[in-house]
Amino acid sequence: xxxxxxxxxxxxxxxxxxxxxxxxxxxxxxxxxxxxxxxxxxxxxxxxxxxxxxxxxxxxxxxxxxxxxxxxxxxxxxxxxxxxxxxxxxxxxxxxxxxxxxxxxxxxxxxxxxxxxxxxxxxxxxxxxxxxxxxxxxxxxxxxxxxxxxxxxxxxxxxxxxxxxxxx
Amino acid sequence: xxxxxxxxxxxxxxxxxxxxxxxxxxxxxxxxxxxxxxxxxxxxxxxxxxxxxxxxxxxxxxxxxxxxxxxxxxxxxxxxxxxxxxxxxxxxxxxxxxxxxxxxxxxxxxxxxxxxxxxxxxxxxxxxxxxxxx
Numbered sequence: 273x274x275x276x277x278x279x280x281x282x283x284x285x286x287x288x289x290x291x292x293x294x295x296x297x298x299x300x301x302x303x304x305x306x307x308x309x310x311x312x313x314x315x316x317x318x319x320x321x322x323x324x325x326x327x328x329x330x331x332x333x334x335x336x337x338x339x340x341x342x343x344x345x346x347x348x349x350x351x352x353x354x355x356x357x358x359x360x361x362x363x364x365x366x367x368x369x370x371x372x373x374x375x376x377x378x379x380x381x382x383x384x385x386x387x388x389x390x391x392x393x394x395x396x397x398x399x400x401x402x403x404x405x406x407x408x409x410x411x412x413x414x415x416x417x418x419x420x421x422x423x424x425x426x427x428x429x430x431x432x433x434x435x436x437x438x439x440x
Numbered sequence: 441x442x443x444x445x446x447x448x449x450x451x452x453x454x455x456x457x458x459x460x461x462x463x464x465x466x467x468x469x470x471x472x473x474x475x476x477x478x479x480x481x482x483x484x485x486x487x488x489x490x491x492x493x494x495x496x497x498x499x500x501x502x503x504x505x506x507x508x509x510x511x512x513x514x515x516x517x518x519x520x521x522x523x524x525x526x527x528x529x530x531x532x533x534x535x536x537x538x539x540x541x542x543x544x545x546x547x548x549x550x551x552x553x554x555x556x557x558x559x560x561x562x563x564x565x566x567x568x569x570x571x572x573x574x
Binding site: 283308378 | 445446447449450453454462463466467470471473474475477478481
């Protein structure tokens with residue numbers, strides 16, 4: 273492919289998927305700056321390996337896979353240096369939301385997601401927020417549909433327990 | 441997504457979840473920032489590739505040959521000095537035996553009054569000794 277054509281095509285790809293991927297990453301990370309870094313890394317990897325993309329899966333699934341792996345890798349790295357869950361909880365508590373009931377629930381939901389194990393967090397976000405089919409999540413995470421259903425079931429239980437436990 | 445899977449409680453929350461938007465203008469600027477980074481990293485990679493070119497082997501050939509030759513020369517000189525036979529002592533050489541008249545020498549040692557053939561006459565020796573003493 274001509275380099276200028278590649279640039280134009282890639283820019284279109286970025287413009288088309290940037291919002292979905294941004295929200296996908298941010299639901300797991302919450303911090304905008306970290307999300308921006310991971311989103312950039314995701315697209316840089318996509319740029320480098322674009323020639324290797326064989327079209328076995330949809331480009332959206334492929335990008336979600338790269339973004340999910342980048343996010344989980346970021347969470348693991350950050351956990352080694354500091355308590356990510358604590359930092360996310362602090363971030364949620366100072367994010368300046370209004371005090372109405374629904375906002376409180378959203379804050380608690382984010383807190384509950386933050387304390388989920390890494391993979392459960394990714395599965396929960398893809399299923400709960402994006403309504404992604406298990407078949408697609410399986411392609412992204414490399415897990416079987418059965419394992420994903422079990423993972424989502426446990427995640428839902430934990431989130432509900434967390435929210436009801438701290439319900440005012 | 442089936443309701444039984446998530447439960448009514450979380451579904452109710454989900455209905456109230458509004459998308460947390462990125463800062464204003466973020467998505468408009470993002471593609472440009474991303475492409476700038478990609479171009480910067482590509483040019484860095486390119487400059488790295490061009491600046492660290494491998495040294496051409498053919499340029500090293502004369503140096504390697506000269507080095508090998510000097511090593512060979514050093515070995516040759518070393519072995520030559522070790523294996524060159526030393527000259528025979530003078531007493532064993534034929535030339536020395538011809539020059540010396542050993543019989544006359546023995547007589548001279550036993551009887552010092554005799555003069556060796558071919559030596560200075562006694563009076564000349566005395567003159568020479570006197571001159572040396574003066």
